[in-house]
Amino acid sequence: xxxxxxxxxxxxxxxxxxxxxxxxxxxxxxxxxxxxxxxxxxxxxxxxxxxxxxxxxxxxxxxxxxxxxxxxxxxxxxxxxxxxxxxxxxxxxxxxxxxxxxxxxxxxxxxxxxxxxxxxxxxxxxxxxxxxxxxxxxxxxxxxxxxxxxxxxxxxxxxxxxxxxxxxxxxxxxxxxxxxxxxxxxxxxxxxxxxxxxxxxxxxxxxxxxxxxxxxxxxxxxxxxxxxxxxxxxxxxxxxxxxxxxxxxxxxxxxxxxxxxxxxxxxxxxxxxxxxxxxxxxxxxxxxxxxxxxxxxxxxxxxxxxxxxxxxxxxxxxxxxxxxxxxxxxxxxxxxxxxxxxxxxxxxxxxxxxxxxxxxxxxxxxxxxxxxxxxxxxxxxxxxxxxxxxxxxxxxxxxxxxxxxxxxxxxxxxxxxxxxxxxxxxxxxxxxxxxxxxxxxxxxxxxxxxxxxxxxxx
Numbered sequence: 001x002x003x004x005x006x007x008x009x010x011x012x013x014x015x016x017x018x019x020x021x022x023x024x025x026x027x028x029x030x031x032x033x034x035x036x037x038x039x040x041x042x043x044x045x046x047x048x049x050x051x052x053x054x055x056x057x058x059x060x061x062x063x064x065x066x067x068x069x070x071x072x073x074x075x076x077x078x079x080x081x082x083x084x085x086x087x088x089x090x091x092x093x094x095x096x097x098x099x100x101x102x103x104x105x106x107x108x109x110x111x112x113x114x115x116x117x118x119x120x121x122x123x124x125x126x127x128x129x130x131x132x133x134x135x136x137x138x139x140x141x142x143x144x145x146x147x148x149x150x151x152x153x154x155x156x157x158x159x160x161x162x163x164x165x166x167x168x169x170x171x172x173x174x175x176x177x178x179x180x181x182x183x184x185x186x187x188x189x190x191x192x193x194x195x196x197x198x199x200x201x202x203x204x205x206x207x208x209x210x211x212x213x214x215x216x217x218x219x220x221x222x223x224x225x226x227x228x229x230x231x232x233x234x235x236x237x238x239x240x241x242x243x244x245x246x247x248x249x250x251x252x253x254x255x256x257x258x259x260x261x262x263x264x265x266x267x268x269x270x271x272x273x274x275x276x277x278x279x280x281x282x283x284x285x286x287x288x289x290x291x292x293x294x295x296x297x298x299x300x301x302x303x304x305x306x307x308x309x310x311x312x313x314x315x316x317x318x319x320x321x322x323x324x325x326x327x328x329x330x331x332x333x334x335x336x337x338x339x340x341x342x343x344x345x346x347x348x349x350x351x352x353x354x355x356x357x358x359x360x361x362x363x364x365x366x367x368x369x370x371x372x373x374x375x376x377x378x379x380x381x382x383x384x385x386x387x388x389x390x391x392x393x394x395x396x397x398x399x400x401x402x403x404x405x406x407x408x409x410x411x412x413x414x415x416x417x418x419x420x421x422x423x424x425x426x427x428x429x430x431x432x433x434x435x436x437x438x439x440x441x442x443x444x445x446x447x448x449x450x451x452x453x454x455x456x457x458x
Contacts, residue, residue, distance in 0.1 A: 396424035
């Protein structure tokens with residue numbers, strides 16, 4: 001089957017994942033990690049780490065849980081459709097809606113394909129469990145795990161032994177400082193010709209050698225056999241050669257991304273170690289990993305580092321820009337598709353996204369304050385105020401108010417960006433330059449688009 005060109009690994013798609021995935025063929029990805037907006041009625045307004053961008057992230061669902069699950073259902077259906085018949089999907093939820101989403105996933109994937117849930121302790125005790133509150137503190141997320149068919153990819157992962165367990169079970173230390181324990185070399189069941197004599201010893205009555213003669217010779221040559229005074233051999237099992245404890249479904253050893261060097265300031269960023277476990281467990285090198293709610297790109301960054309192909313989707317142009325920057329730091333130039341390119345596209349953006357777009361085109365930084373900001377939405381590279389209006393026919397009064405904001409910021413230059421300006425705005429700009437020595441530039445969105453296109457063609 002020829003894969004449509006729209007499906008391109010190593011690509012960041014800007015748009016609603018429902019609409020983007022509808023252009024993908026059936027059964028084309030190996031692993032999906034989905035971390036959708038939580039049903040938490042919170043509003044995130046966060047300055048990103050470099051101080052140059054602000055993301056307003058809302059996960060409000062005013063229609064209630066029925067509206068939220070209906071919204072999710074449409075997108076989960078597309079995820080199921082593009083997943084290969086031996087693929088896996090992880091759905092990251094918080095306590096508000098995990099049980100509702102599990103019902104939807106059971107209906108969609110089949111309850112028999114539910115492989116378990118992972119409980120991730122995502123944080124420490126915080127204010128929602130302070131004295132006087134009437135509920136337990138919420139410090140965990142739930143990750144629902146579904147896999148299609150019986151031949152889905154599974155690579156067992158391990159965690160290190162607990163220090164106390166290691167000391168108790170591996171009490172002996174050899175001359176090189178390696179911890180080990182003695183293990184019986186016999187078994188209760190016969191496995192072929194295992195009643196032979198080896199180095200003068202035979203298994204006790206009712207017991208059999210657990211290994212062939214050749215294997216015992218190899219263990220002896222490798223220094224892994226010791227003999228008791230009775231002459232009975234014992235296996236030296238070294239701690240540093242053990243894989244560890246098979247990974248369980250309660251994870252308390254992964255700190256949130258908010259502490260550490262990988263923090264990017266994205267409000268719902270997940271730590272790379274969390275994604276590394278999931279990607280390693282349920283995919284192989286060169287498999288295609290899809291994140292339909294990609295945010296700041298943790299899943300695709302981890303997938304790339306582990307040698308997988310990847311696809312990231314997010315409705316936010318700001319998030320897609322952040323993903324692109326993150327991938328470039330990994331020395332890869334991703335394809336970016338679906339970014340707003342026309343005036344019509346930009347008119348449809350949420351206000352904060354539109355502000356982000358404008359300030360990025362001006363190579364500036366957004367204002368750190370979104371209330372009491374004196375009408376200043378950002379600053380140019382030189383530090384001059386920027387005001388952004390997602391409207392047409394800007395009048396004299398807007399320019400007049402911006403003049404006040406410029407003076408309060410102790411500047412003499414500023415930029416206003418809008419879709420169009422009226423005659424009064426241009427007259428006020430001329431008056432401010434002549435009488436108040438204020439230099440205000442009126443820049444249209446069309447000019448920013450054309451300037452961007454000319455830069456690409458240079």
